[in-house]
Amino acid sequence: GAVVSQHPSWVICKxxxxxxxxxxxxxxxxxxxxxxxxxxxxxxxxxATSNEGSKATYEQGVEKDKFLINHASLTLSTxxxxxxxxxxxxxxxCSARAVRDSLSYEQxxxxxxxLTVT
Amino acid sequence: LAKTTQPISMDSYEGQEVNITCSHNNIATNDYITWYQQxxxxxxxxxxxxxxxxxxxxVASLFIPADRKSSTLxxxxxxxxxxxxxxxxxxxxxxxxxxxFGKGTTxxxxx
Numbered sequence: 001g002a003v004v005s006q007h008p009s010w011v012i013c014k015x016x017x018x019x020x021x022x023x024x025x026x027x028x029x030x031x032x033x034x035x036x037x038x039x040x041x042x043x044x045x046x047x048a049t050s051n052e053g054s055k056a057t058y059e060q061g062v063e064k065d066k067f068l069i070n071h072a073s074l075t076l077s078t079x080x081x082x083x084x085x086x087x088x089x090x091x092x093x094c095s096a097r098a099v100r101d102s103l104s105y106e107q108x109x110x111x112x113x114x115l116t117v118t
Numbered sequence: 119l120a121k122t123t124q125p126i127s128m129d130s131y132e133g134q135e136v137n138i139t140c141s142h143n144n145i146a147t148n149d150y151i152t153w154y155q156q157x158x159x160x161x162x163x164x165x166x167x168x169x170x171x172x173x174x175x176x177v178a179s180l181f182i183p184a185d186r187k188s189s190t191l192x193x194x195x196x197x198x199x200x201x202x203x204x205x206x207x208x209x210x211x212x213x214x215x216x217x218x219f220g221k222g223t224t225x226x227x228x229x
Contacts (some may be wrong), residue, residue, distance in 0.1 A: 004161075006161075016163075031214075032214050034217075036219075042206070043219045043220060043222055044162070044219040045219075046216050046217075046218060049215075049216050053172065064128055091159065093161045093162075095161070095162075095217070097211075102148050106152075106164050106167065106211070107152075107164070107217055109154075109161035109162045109163070109212070110135045110161050111160055111161050112159065112160060112161045114159065
């Protein structure tokens with residue numbers, strides 16, 4: 001099956017610093033990737049949609065200057081949390097859309113990245 | 119995107135069949151119904167997807183009535199390892215739009 005990886009799996013950073021999270025589709029090409037954020041005991045919240053070679057589309061309330069998304073290739077999207085603050089501490093999950101055939105469309109999720117800002 | 123409603127939580131015992139029902143009254147003609155499973159500190163895992171009637175794979179069955187306003191995920195003979203959050207999502211996968219997650223159902227399986 002299709003595999004999506006994320007790196008790092010967890011990261012601790014100091015307030016004011018920036019952190020980059022990578023999302024890779026390992027065995028398929030993904031023209032579209034999605035970034036979600038999940039706080040404890042809550043559901044996943046869509047942050048942005050990332051299309052290869054174009055600017056990401058951010059959901060309402062998500063600061064595009066704070067959460068920089070780059071989708072430079074068909075297998076890699078990155079999320080950079082700039083000037084991180086403790087309230088940015090969360091579980092960040094990416095996903096990629098894979099087209100298996102004309103009857104089945106699946107969205108595969110990465111294992112997530114735990115960000116802790118101290 | 120169609121809004122979904124699921125029970126917040128369910129309890130079961132090992133070996134029992136668990137049925138989780140999801141309501142999606144405003145489902146559109148092009149929408150599919152997809153279920154995901156999520157364990158703590160992990161990304162969601164695809165379980166099953168369907169458009170109408172019944173779909174079965176190696177881990178679950180999905181029942182969709184003719185009006186498609188609801189669906190039921192059936193997990194046969196659950197085990198402790200099936201304890202997780204289950205999300206029902208409705209959307210148009212061929213369109214490539216993002217999946218919007220509701221609150222999900224927390225299933226707790228006991229021995």
